[in-house]
Amino acid sequence: MxxxxxxxxxxxxxxxxxxxxxxxxxxxxxxxxxxxxxxxxxxxxxxxxxxxxxxxxxxxxxxxxxxxxxxxxxxxxxxxxxxxxxxxxxxxxxxxxxxxxxxxxxxxTNAFFGGAVNPRDADLTIHDEGDTLVYNGRKSFSTGGVISDLTVLEGVIEGSETHVFAIVPTEQQGIRFAHDWDNLGQRLTESGSVEIKDVRVDWASAAGFVDKQFQPLVYNTLNVPAIQLVFANFYLGIAQGALERAAAYTRENSRAWPYGGDDKGRATEEWYILEGYGELQSKLWADEALLDAVGAEISEVLHAPREQLTERRRGEIAVRIAAAKARIVDDGLDVATKVFELTGARASASAVGLDIFWRNLRTHSLHDPVPYKRREVGRYALLGEIPEPTWYT
The missing domain is CATH 1.10.540.10 (Acyl-CoA dehydrogenase/oxidase, N-terminal domain)
Structure with a gap:
């Protein structure tokens, strides 16, 4: 296919x-x-x-x-x-x-992945037992863990600054989910906390290590821009869903306003409704074009030989993704809010469900502060500087 x-x-x-x-x-x-x-x-x-x-x-x-x-x-x-x-x-x-x-x-095996890698929490601790690494600790977020087959762990070896990633089966006694995800939106992501207790991993499965030594590449740091663009794309999808659901409601249920001195027979003939949908659709088309462009850019380097990626190229892509994310957060929240103005009072009924789009987008768009993304873009535009790779850039 x-x-x-x-x-x-x-x-x-x-x-x-x-x-x-x-x-x-x-x-x-x-x-x-x-x-x-x-x-x-x-x-x-x-x-x-x-x-x-x-x-x-x-x-x-x-x-x-x-x-x-x-x-x-x-x-x-x-x-x-x-x-x-x-x-x-x-x-x-x-x-x-x-x-x-x-x-x-x-x-x-058609396996589904989850991850216990929230950098805002303390690192999992890893005890080196010679041939085996033993992970312990807690993460307050573990998106998808409850329904995953495999879990990505990340921790630091005791007494060192050595970070080690490993992929382990989720179904084991040492991985205990608290089932405590209870947020405004994205309610089905199973993003609650997890306890890691004595999860054992062979040194041979420590990702990227040979003879207990890790050889770093710039490519290793693509995880952050790659997932930031994941965010931007499901934000766009949520906003598109909001606009589609609202438009269907307007066509089928909204009534024209009869007290404005420019009476129309149908809501779909109201000039301000047409103008409103036109504005929101234009924003999402522009966001889609930007996301598609940066998606093609990062896809090219993700599938290229890993040794080829330079720090400069990685930074330029990260800046473009930061711009795309900031843009869709603003425009997506605008769409998810203004659809209520275009559908009318009755569309606020719980049964209509228009609130789900705003709740979902508002919840996850708080993942990391958008003003810092704009600052990254600003430093690049003004000074030609690329962001230093961190857990969030």
Whole structure:
């Protein structure tokens, strides 16, 4: 199947999810059925090697797929986007042998990934027992962990500054989820806390280490710009879903305002409603064009030989992604708010469910402060400086 076919399949999945998104959001059950749908559709292994049954697609396509799924359900779009990033974790930091083993395992078993890697918490501690590493600690966020098959762990070896990534089976006694995710939006992402207790990993599975030594590449730092663009794409999908849902409501239910001195027979004839939808659609088309452009840029380097990436190129891509993210946060929240003005008072009823889009976008857009993204862009525009790689840049 080509890229267009995968995007169309994602669109079909989104339509299924959209049909009962509001009801599932209220129920708040772990999204096992939804992840099962993603697995059955083949979207989970979109980036996996074809020789193991994967889609063999690029990140350029993956970003568009995330966007489409989020149009139907923002929570599931986020889960899929995080899964793609964690499934790519081995390729980001591991050795070639480790990459092959992880990709074969994950693709052939249709595995879904979660991650316990929240940098705002204290690092997990790692005790080196010689041939084995033992992880312990707690993370306050572990998106998708509850419904995952594999979990990405990251910690620091005791008495050192050595960070070690490892991929482990989720179903084990040492990984204990608190089931305490109870937020305004993105309610089905299972982003609650997790306790890691005596999870053992062979040194041979420590990602990127050979003889207990890690050889860094600039490519290792692509995890942050890659996932920041994941964010931007499911934000866009949520905003697109809001506009589509509102437009359907206006066509089917909204009534023209009869007291303005310019009476119309239908709400769809009201000039201010037409102007409002035109403004919001124009913003989202512009955001889509920017996201597609930067998606193509980072996809090119994600699929290129890892040794080729320079610090300058990495920084330029990160700045462009920062700009795209800042733009869609502003425009997406504008869309999710103004759709109420275009649909009317009755559209605020809980049964209509227009609030889900604002709640979802507002919740996750607080992940890291957008003003810092604008500052990164400003320093680049004014001084030609690229951001230093951190857990958030």
């Amino acid at each position: 080509d890229a267009a076919g995968w995007i169309d399949r994602a669109r079909q999945v989104a339509d299924i999810l959209a049909a009962d998104a509001v009801e599932r959001d209220r129920a708040g059950a772990a999204p096992r059925t939804e992840v099962g749908l993603l697995k059955a559709s083949g979207l989970v292994t979109l980036l996996g090697p074809t020789q193991h049954g994967g889609g063999g697609q690029t990140w350029d396509t993956a970003y568009r797929v995330i966007r489409e799924v989020a149009r139907g359900d923002g929570s599931i779009g986020q889960l899929l986007g995080y899964h793609y990033l964690w499934a790519w974790a081995a390729r980001l930091v591991a050795t070639e042998e480790q990459i092959s083993a992880v990709e074969e395992l994950a693709t052939s």
